[in-house]
Amino acid sequence: MKHEQISELLPWYVSGTLSKAELYDVKTHLPDCGECRQEVEQLRSLQKAEIDLSAETPELPPNLLAQALDQIEEYERERTGAREQRAGAWDRLATAWASLWTPTPVLVRAMVAVQLLLLVGVTAFYLAGIGGDEMGTAGGPGGATVGARITVRFDASASEETIRGTLRQVEARIVDGPSALGLYVVELPATLTEDAEITRVVEALRARTGIITFAERKP
Amino acid sequence: MQPDEAVTGAESEALWLRRIAGGDRRAFEQLYHAYQRRVAAYLFRLLSDADAVGEVTNDVMVTVWKEAKRFEGRSKPSTWIFGIAHHKALSELRRRGRYPVVDLDEAREAPDGGESPEARMTRAELRTTLKRALQQLSAEHRAVIQLTFFQNLSYKEIAAIQGCPVNTVKTRMFHAKKKLQPILERMAIGSDSV
DSSP states (O other): OOHHHHHHHHHHHHTTOOOHHHHHHHHHHGGGOHHHHHHHHHHHHHHHHHHHHHHTOOOOOTTHHHHHHHHHHHHHIIIIIHHHHHHHHHHHHHHHHHHHTSSOOHHHHHHHHHHHHHHHHHHHHHHTTGGGGTTOOTTOTTOOOOOOEEEEEEOTTOOHHHHHHHHHHTTOEEEEOOOTTSOEEEEOOTTOOOHHHHHHHHHHHHHOTTTEEEEEEOO | OOOSSOOOSHHHHHHHHHHHHTTOHHHHHHHHHHHHHHHHHHHHHHHOOHHHHHHHHHHHHHHHHHHGGGOOSSSOHHHHHHHHHHHHHHHHHHHTTOSSSSOGGGOTTSOOSSSOGGGGOOHHHHHHHHHHHHHTSOHHHHHHHHHHHTSOOOHHHHHHHHTSOHHHHHHHHHHHHHHHHHHHHHHHHHHHHO
């Protein structure tokens, strides 16, 4: 290999990414070429400066991964989730509606009609917020204050009982999920406002490695 | 959260990408932890904007999620991921009207030879001057130097990332180095005398 060809390989000789054959060529050339040896020294200075400069990359915000997961959730929801949910709901409704008009005994039709009415009633009941007591509200009855929220994922092997116990310990309640990616959102009591306290809760959740595999405060 | 295991290497990363293509968010977290800092360092060198780095890093990683099905294993996962990062960084620079950042021949701030002030500089001052000159190279030249010396990627991988022939990568390195030559020579003299 000619001197010029060797010379242009030197940056990658310094970074250690040449092929074996190229490395052999460079190594056999260097002892006989002062110019290339000098070049290697200069490239090492350049390497050091670049490493120093790149090491000055600022610290990234701590909740970046949670933000990325949120973006992915949104993307997945838009891509598949909403479409499937719409299709599923429509299919169920269409089936129930069609069954009303098929030549089945009057009793069966009446039962289906009652079920439909019940479904509408229960939905309205929850939408009106009357049934909220069972789940509890962080700010008490009528309280509009919202507590800090944490995105969590539970270990697949964790039992419902251990999950419930863990959440009770930190007075958290599930307010959303599971998402298409298996994430839940839990809310802490609205009285917990200090960042340090909330961070402690997040860390406590992360420490329950057998139950919780991911926990990050929602931005 | 910690990554499950200290799994490294192109094979493991290719496996993560296949799992991500299948919707495995845990694999995404592992890949995210493995690449977040590296991608951020690359973007920071190209954008020189601390505020934008986090956002663009996430943009890159979310694109990895969306496009994972397109990864065919013809290149290393790192080449593919840095290709996305490179594209995002240049798009961001174009959006800001900062591309090309500084043409090589117009980088007057960079030392251009002769018995310039750097001849009287101490070694520490020369290092600072070199770093400043590195920041003033064009984005493509900064990219080649960063990918070579910080990311330790081969010139073939860099060509794939930048979407250009390998000779272009070598030429970019040659011109970038030529621009920095006066400082590098001075540093070599300094190291002899110090």
